[in-house]
Amino acid sequence: MVDDEVLVRSGLGLIVGSAPDIEVVDTCSGTGAEQSVRAHRPQVVLLDIRMPDLDGLTVLRRLRALPDPPAVSMLTTFDTDEYIGTALRAGAAGFLLKDTAPDQLVHAVRVLAGGGNILSPAVTATVIGGYVGGGEPDAEAVAQVRCMTTRELDVLALLGEGLSNAEIADRLFLGTGTVKDHISAILGKLGATNRVQAAVIAHRAGLVHSQGSTAP
Numbered sequence: 001m002v003d004d005e006v007l008v009r010s011g012l013g014l015i016v017g018s019a020p021d022i023e024v025v026d027t028c029s030g031t032g033a034e035q036s037v038r039a040h041r042p043q044v045v046l047l048d049i050r051m052p053d054l055d056g057l058t059v060l061r062r063l064r065a066l067p068d069p070p071a072v073s074m075l076t077t078f079d080t081d082e083y084i085g086t087a088l089r090a091g092a093a094g095f096l097l098k099d100t101a102p103d104q105l106v107h108a109v110r111v112l113a114g115g116g117n118i119l120s121p122a123v124t125a126t127v128i129g130g131y132v133g134g135g136e137p138d139a140e141a142v143a144q145v146r147c148m149t150t151r152e153l154d155v156l157a158l159l160g161e162g163l164s165n166a167e168i169a170d171r172l173f174l175g176t177g178t179v180k181d182h183i184s185a186i187l188g189k190l191g192a193t194n195r196v197q198a199a200v201i202a203h204r205a206g207l208v209h210s211q212g213s214t215a216p
Contacts, residue, residue, distance in 0.1 A: 001027040002036075002059060003075065004051040008098065012046060012075075012105070019106045022113075030054035034062045042070050043113040046096065049074045049083055057086055064091045071112040088197050094118025095196070117194040137206030145205045147189050153207065155182040159195055160202030 001016075001024065003009035009027040017024040025040035030051040037045065045063060049056040056074060063069055073094040074087050084095070094117045096108055108118045145153065151172075158168045165183070169176045183195060192198045202208050 001046050002030060002033045002051075002056075003027075003046075003048040004029050004053055005048075008048070015102045015105055016046075016109050018102075019109075022106065022109055030056065030059045033059045034066070037063055037066060037070060041068075044109050045070045045072045046075055046109070047072050049076050049087060055083075057083055057090065060087060060090050060092060071115070073108065073112055073118050085200075088200055091193060092196065093194055117196050138204040141201050141204035142206070144190055144201055145207065148186065152182055152186050152189075155179060156186050156198060156202045157207040159183065159186070160199045160208035162199070 001009040001013045003012070009029075013024045013027045016022055025042050026036045028036050030048070031054045033045070033047070033054075047056050047059055047063075051059075060072055060074070063072055071093040072091070073096050074092050075098055076084075076095055077098060087095075093112055094108070096105065096118060100108070111118055145156065148156065154172055155168055158171055163171065165176050165179045168174070169179045172179070174182075183198075186198055187193070187195070190198055190201055192201065199208075
């Protein structure tokens with residue numbers, strides 16, 4: 001847990017550490033993050049995106065540059081953060097709100113440890129939606145999704161809403177394995193490293209609307 005506020009990182013550590021299958025190896029501020037990760041080799045790092053001593057983006061870049069880097073999820077608030085785009089490009093595996101419910105926080109750590117990405121509907125709507133902004137679809141993003149099949153576009157649009165594989169499968173009447181295969185193909189076609197980056201492209205391409213409908 002990396003946060004400049006002792007109470008915040010300690011509280012998050014207590015919540016996550018209460019799960020029998022999760023061990024919190026350290027909590028620290030931004031300046032101690034790289035040293036801590038080198039020493040403890042955690043699978044997952046929850047990292048505050050805004051810290052006065054050493055900002056989260058700098059820490060993220062340093063951690064991602066390490067051999068066998070951990071999955072890093074940024075901690076943020078409901079307010080749209082101007083650093084979100086940079087964090088996505090730097091390899092953030094997801095975004096968590098600091099007031100995430102305890103059971104959801106524990107679940108998120110498990111997903112990250114398993115190689116997944118965290119993209120909750122709330123974060124999608126407030127953070128990614130705010131980062132992308134409104135207006136007409138971006139021409140570059142539209143060109144990127146042109147190679148997609150109709151079914152891949154359906155999956156990408158729902159991924160952009162923040163739905164999990166199981167939720168997408170339920171919505172489209174598909175098996176979760178089939179959805180997983182579609183997402184792997186989508187990431188390859190987009191050149192995206194994770195589903196968070198793919199979700200941003202979905203928003204920029206105009207595939208995701210406020211009601212959750214998809215573009216024709």
